[in-house]
Amino acid sequence: MKVTRRSVLLAGSGLLAGMAMPRPAFAEQGPGAAAIDLTIDAYIFGYPLVTLEMTRRIITNVAEPGEVRSPMGQIIKARSYASFRDVTAPNADTLYTNAFFDVGSELWVLSIPDMNGRYALMPMLDGWTTVFQVPGKRTTGTGAQTYPITGPGWKRTLPTGMKEYKSPTSIVWLLGRIYCTGTPQDYAAVHKLQDQFKLVPLSAYGKPYTPPPGKVDPTLDMATAVRDQANRMDAASYFTLLCELMKTNLPSTADAAHVARFKRIGIGIVPGEDFDQSKLHADVARRVPKTAVGRITRPSRPAPDGGYRCRQRRHAMPIARRWPAGRHRTRCPRPPARIGPRPAWSTVQWIGRPAAYGQRRGDAGG
DSSP: OOOHHHHHOOOHHHTTTTSSOOGGGGGGGGOHHHHHHHHHHHHHHHHHHHHHHHHHHHHSSSSSSSOOOOOTTOOOOEESOOOOSSSSOOSSSSEEEEEEEEESOOOOEEEEOOTTTTEEEEEEEOSSOOHHHHHHHHTTSSSEEEEEEEOTOSOOHHHHHHHOOOOSEEEEEEEEEEEEOSSSSHHHHHHHHHHOOEEEGGOOOOOOOOOOOOOOEEEEOOOOHHHHHHHHHOOHHHHHHHHHTTSSSSSGGGGGGHHHHHHHHHHHHTTTSSOOOGGOHHHHHHHHHHHHHHHHHOOOOOTSSSSSEEETOEEOOOOEEEEEEEEEEEEESSSSSSSOOOOSSEEOOOOOOOTTTHHHHHOOOO
């Protein structure tokens, strides 16, 4: 049956009741907008886990520990201010003391020496880059401390007197920093403290321990920045890696609603299972990575009227009120340009103050 304007009007009036209407041609050409939009959300959702894993691979791809890289389970002791780019915008007045280790099968014990009042912090990040514990001067003091770090499945009894730090995932990144003035004398003092840090598996705690040499993968690209490598991955490789990582690094319970959406729509992304590439349509594979990376990396820009441009929807928004720490909350004047619900409020990073801002608000200060 040929679909014409007349036939559509007749169908609307009921004159063609019972006659089968053909499906629109676009319905057979590819996935719907909802599936594409949801796959973009899944890409953005998994970006922290994927990029942290790629960071781990690069940083630990050495046989022996050094100042910038070290094998799994061995502490990196940076002897000078950071000049590396494995971490975005590293601190300029601390010496990094960090390590990657896996608590999936065995817990690890971190021993922190007496810091003698010196400022230091030892944040521990899970596989999704969520900080789950931060021992340090502000939180636990500067005395000598020992912590067993356990994985999500650990249920056995710990040694007496130990305070457990439980990681929600198998991957743990200890991203420690110790304050240093930068003088030769203070460098030496911090180096002495760094040498007293210990990180050992429970089976070696309290015993002489020599860590095994690291395994080097010669196929890894050690020159290209981690983010660039992640952004260049095709959709199939990206989601295959994401699903593999989620077998031992499950999303948090707070993300259960998002994960349920991915499973319900059937885009092949289910925690604990391999990625089902048969559900990845060619059009989705082509469009999703570029669109998702654009949303992740697009900066906010001051708008001509003194407001800010929406990070996601590319239009100007007036400033509603100012947030602390240089951030603003703005109400979007246009409806969301996407499928599915979106909060009424949109956060936009403040990257520069428009000239008229202080005049309108009446505060000329920073």
